Amino acid sequence: MSNEKQNSSGLFPDGRLPTQTQQNSAPTTSTEENNGQLIFFLILCMIAGLITGLAGGYFQYFLHMADRYRNELAAWAHSAGTFEGLLVLIAVCVSCAVIGRFLVRFAPTAGGSGIQYVEAMWHDETQPARLPTFFVKFFGGLLTLGSGMALGREGPTVQMGASIGGTLGRIFKLDYEKLKLLTIASAGTGLGVAFSAPLGGAMFTFEEVTKDIKPKIVICTMLCVLVGCSVSMNILGQQPDYSVVQRSFKIPGVLDVFALVLFGIFIGVMGVLYNKCVLKLIDFNHYFDHVLPEIKAGIVGIVVALLLWFAPYLAGGGDNIANDMLNYRYPIQIVLIFGLIRWVFAPLCYSTGVPGGLFSPLLLMGGILGHVFAWLLSLVGLDVNPLAFCAVGMSAFFASTIRAPFTGVLLILEMTACWDLSLAMIGASAVAFFTAKLLKDLPIYTALRLRIPEVKAMQKRGQQVLFGS
Numbered sequence: 001m002s003n004e005k006q007n008s009s010g011l012f013p014d015g016r017l018p019t020q021t022q023q024n025s026a027p028t029t030s031t032e033e034n035n036g037q038l039i040f041f042l043i044l045c046m047i048a049g050l051i052t053g054l055a056g057g058y059f060q061y062f063l064h065m066a067d068r069y070r071n072e073l074a075a076w077a078h079s080a081g082t083f084e085g086l087l088v089l090i091a092v093c094v095s096c097a098v099i100g101r102f103l104v105r106f107a108p109t110a111g112g113s114g115i116q117y118v119e120a121m122w123h124d125e126t127q128p129a130r131l132p133t134f135f136v137k138f139f140g141g142l143l144t145l146g147s148g149m150a151l152g153r154e155g156p157t158v159q160m161g162a163s164i165g166g167t168l169g170r171i172f173k174l175d176y177e178k179l180k181l182l183t184i185a186s187a188g189t190g191l192g193v194a195f196s197a198p199l200g201g202a203m204f205t206f207e208e209v210t211k212d213i214k215p216k217i218v219i220c221t222m223l224c225v226l227v228g229c230s231v232s233m234n235i236l237g238q239q240p241d242y243s244v245v246q247r248s249f250k251i252p253g254v255l256d257v258f259a260l261v262l263f264g265i266f267i268g269v270m271g272v273l274y275n276k277c278v279l280k281l282i283d284f285n286h287y288f289d290h291v292l293p294e295i296k297a298g299i300v301g302i303v304v305a306l307l308l309w310f311a312p313y314l315a316g317g318g319d320n321i322a323n324d325m326l327n328y329r330y331p332i333q334i335v336l337i338f339g340l341i342r343w344v345f346a347p348l349c350y351s352t353g354v355p356g357g358l359f360s361p362l363l364l365m366g367g368i369l370g371h372v373f374a375w376l377l378s379l380v381g382l383d384v385n386p387l388a389f390c391a392v393g394m395s396a397f398f399a400s401t402i403r404a405p406f407t408g409v410l411l412i413l414e415m416t417a418c419w420d421l422s423l424a425m426i427g428a429s430a431v432a433f434f435t436a437k438l439l440k441d442l443p444i445y446t447a448l449r450l451r452i453p454e455v456k457a458m459q460k461r462g463q464q465v466l467f468g469s
Helices: 035-080 082-106 115-122 131-146 154-171 176-195 198-210 215-236 254-287 293-310 319-325 332-351 359-379 386-402 405-416 419-438 444-449 453-460
Strands: none
Touching (some): 035 131, 082 293, 131 154, 176 215, 254 444, 293 332, 332 359, 386 419
């Protein structure tokens, strides 16, 4: 057993969580594991995938119902009249925001996306998620996303998956190494379930969370994702997340490649600016720490209600707009209005700390920027397909903000089934990635992870907390 002394919180004096060799009095290596233990662990991965698929599938099922009821409520509000209708909208949206934020008190790490906590867990900076996080994410996410806040559904499903993996690992008393593996495999499954994108979910685990590909990580993640996505697709259907009519696009020519390079630079810069907007609004929220977080969430709930009254189409995660923009050529004036509103509205909702993610709003913003850039090219005589640039913009914006280009490409290819755009997505995402890198901007989840109190304390002690960022 290690001679290092643990404090009452279970951390060593340097702030790190105990590793497998420090937790076990008789550490075992992978070569000493018997086949029975390995088979049991892989079965546990599949069980975690099964539960994550059920939870994520029904979370989206109820979320679709909430979206329908929200639209019906907005239509009723207009028929009821300005005073009564708007008052009811405000009451509903404020209540959902306040209750959603209040639930976070029972699991503080469930606020926001939660992906930063999954990454921190992998780096031994925080504990693996526990069961209360699951319930807060499930019910809080339904309230906040269902009421029309501009948040992503992947935040709840990723952290629900992580809490399922962490809980199962504790129930079956897995050693710390396997507990971490089960947690990240379930988290990746949560992302795959959220977007019906098993490859994107698995790559998210490798590229974003662990930044490593090892057989043990690959095997447990793929098994978990296989079962989880199979279950969720049986609940939600096997069709791509976005219903794209035109899926056939030409191979990029010389002019197209030139345009994609420029587009990648443009998206890289815009991604850096968007990250700064998210962080600035979070800082602005913290500036009013003397105000109850539920009150601040309620104020944003009023903004949501006003948007539902004046432009209900712009409320919610934005999947409806993104799907339409992949199929229709919107007038540039409409696209610009969409972009300006969503650029502020989505980070504003996220800054409240209610349960909800960043991915869906990010994808929509990438699609909007794709349309805008195609319009700019048309002004100088370059005729490009705005629908193609919309899809490519989604993957490239993902690469510039989250700094996970392979995950972004796979995710959008699976969500749109526009496989002919794979070359264009790879090229634009690579340029966007390196542009953001050259601007020395931190990936959004790394920046959020550095704001976790435990990580901030470790950084003050001079410990290494940046890993390949």
